[in-house]
Amino acid sequence: MSILVIAARDDWPTDRVVKQLTMRGADVFRMDTGDFPQRLSVAARIDQTQPWVGGLFTGTRTLDLSDISAVYFRAPGPFTFPAEMSGPERRFAAAQARAGLGGIITALDGCRWVSHPAAMARAEYKPVQLAAARECGLTIPPTLITNRPDAVRAFAAEIPGSVVCKPIASPVFIEGDQLTAVYSKRLNSEDLVDLRGIDSTAHLFQAWVDKSHEVRLTVVGDLMFAAEVHAGSDAAHEDWRTDYGSLTYVAAECPRAVAAGVTRLLATLGLRYGALDFVVGPDGTWTFLEINPCGQWDWIQHATGLPIVEALADELQGVAS
Structure with a gap:
């Protein structure tokens, strides 16, 4: 049986996991979706008599889908297509690759997942996290998600202490060649007066703890x-x-x-x-x-x-x- 590891090529924490598994004698097949379709290929079929069967192929290795006992899924790279493809062609091809290769992988049944990408995608949503944490008995801070400045001021007026503004999704973005991180910011009275830009998208506000x-x-x-x-x-x-x-x-x-x-x-x-x-x-x-x-x-x-x-x-x- 094999352990399928799906992660970006340059993810060094995954290197440590692979090394640990290899030291134990485990058979590990590591792939990056960024290798598809130029360095990684797939062939799988299903019919009335059998579930999905087939394999994943690189230039040097083959992995039979039926041999997979566990999958470690950790932030793989985007699909990479030939340079001569146009922008619309690449977007179309990426959608097909996501539904095809991604669909085959997420359909793997009967193996251990750490963790399943569908569960991970849902858990990324902070509103889902907070609602689930509250239902599970964990203490959460009072939280507001809005793009209305008046709602922010009303929320701040109800909170006995300070209010913090945080990104709801990934706190980093790239513009040109510059990577910028957006950190949590504790708001003061002047910030609450000048809330320009709040209406441009959703923001998360929490009581300072x-x-x-x-x-x-x-x-x-x-x-x-x-x-x-x-x-x-x-x-x-x-x-x-x-x-x-x-x-x-x-x-x-x-x-x-x-x-x-x-x-x-x-x-x-x-x-x-x-x-x-x-x-x-x-x-x-x-x-x-x-x-x-x-x-x-x-x-x-x-x-x-x-x-x-x-x-x-x-x-x-x-x-x-």
């Missing part, structure tokens, strides 16, 4: 790896992604009630992996902020020694925790 520190909780299958994140600067205290150099990490324990809620949350979202962010208040209360179904984990393992890559390999191989 006083914090002692934050926690990155990495969940792999039934295992939870908690790491306290302590900010060493004012900027990092507001959004720790702004100043990684000031951060310190400490391995921690997840409170029982929080762990139970997290277990319910991942089951509700259909995930076997998740990177969750919590704020821990001065009184010890854990407040859920978000879950990233494809969140980074390698730097947490490096900083704390938590055995996350080993847990990923166990999950893919079906090793009981």
Whole structure:
């Protein structure tokens, strides 16, 4: 049996997972959807007598679909088409590739997924995350999603403390050759007066939660790896992604009630992996902020020694925790 790994070619955390599996003697077939259709091909068929059968092919290897025991799915690259194709041709071809190759892969049944792309796509929506977290018993901050300035002011007037504005989707965008990150911003009274641009798209606003520190909780299958994140600067205290150099990490324990809620949350979202962010208040209360179904984990393992890559390999191989 084989483990199918689907990730971008240059994703180095995936390199560590593949290395761990290979060291254990597992048969690993790694692919990037960015290789399709020029360096990767597919041939599969189905009929009344049998489910999907066939394989994936590279220049050097073949993977029989019936041999796949587990799939590790982690942010593969976009399809790459010949340069001579026009823009409309590429868009058409990409749609066909997504429905064809993507459809074959997502139709794989009877194997372990970490995690299934359909579940991951749904879990990316922060409104879905917050609703599910609340239903699963986790504490969430009061939250508003809007493109109406008057709704922002009304929300801020109801909140006893400060309000934070955050991106709802990916916090990065590329313009030209410049990559720009959009971080969380704690609004002041002047910001609430000047809300130009709010009506241009949806924005997420949350009540500011006083914090002692934050926690990155990495969940792999039934295992939870908690790491306290302590900010060493004012900027990092507001959004720790702004100043990684000031951060310190400490391995921690997840409170029982929080762990139970997290277990319910991942089951509700259909995930076997998740990177969750919590704020821990001065009184010890854990407040859920978000879950990233494809969140980074390698730097947490490096900083704390938590055995996350080993847990990923166990999950893919079906090793009981």
